[in-house]
Amino acid sequence: MQDDNVKILFQFHSDIFDEEMVETMWATTVDRNKGLYKLDNIPFYAPLVASDDIIFAEFDEQQQMLTYRKTVEFSGNSTIQVVLMDKSKDINTIRKTFEELGCVSEKVNDGYFSMEIPALIDYKFIKQKLDDLEQNEIIGYAEPCLADQHRTTLQ
Known part of the structure; x- marks a missing residue:
């Protein structure tokens, strides 16, 4: 496995902004010939992907990048x-509250951050804290990429 880092372009429609958007993220090359890369970033906006996902990307002539x-x-x-x-x-x-619960995050600005819930963390406790903060009108949150095992812990 090669471990060179590459930037990958994500194009998607944002329901929040109601427009087409782009975001670039770093990934590690898994198999360049097969177009496989492992995502290194916590996505800020792109839905349905999470860090450490293995993705397929190819060079786009129009965008001039992977x-x-x-x-x-x-x-x-x-x-x-x-x-x-x-x-x-x-x-x-x-x-910091969520970091103490095992969740890393990346801050976009003083009003927004994106957070990763690792696969082995019980989401039920994180969700309770998110709901508590939301009910107290401290935060609002969205779950653009909720893994199956995190979804099932809520049932």
Whole structure:
């Protein structure tokens, strides 16, 4: 396995912004000849993908870069998007709360971050904390990529 990093372009329709969007993410080459790459980033906006997913990407002549086509193997990680609603709260304190529960995140700005729920973490406790913060109007959140095992823990 080669371990060179490449940038992959993701093109998608955002229901939130109601427009076509693009996002680039870093990936590690798994098999260049087969177009397989392992996603290194937590997606900020792109839906239905999570870090460590194995994806198929190919060079797009129009975009002039490697472009995502499909997910080949899901990592089991989930991606949660969090928007700070109560501007009197510190977003880094909220991120730290989830970090203590085993979830890493990447901050976009002082009002938004994207968080990874690792495959082996019980999502039920994370979901309870998210719901509590949302009910108290501190945050709003979306689950653009919820892995099967995280979904089933909620049933």
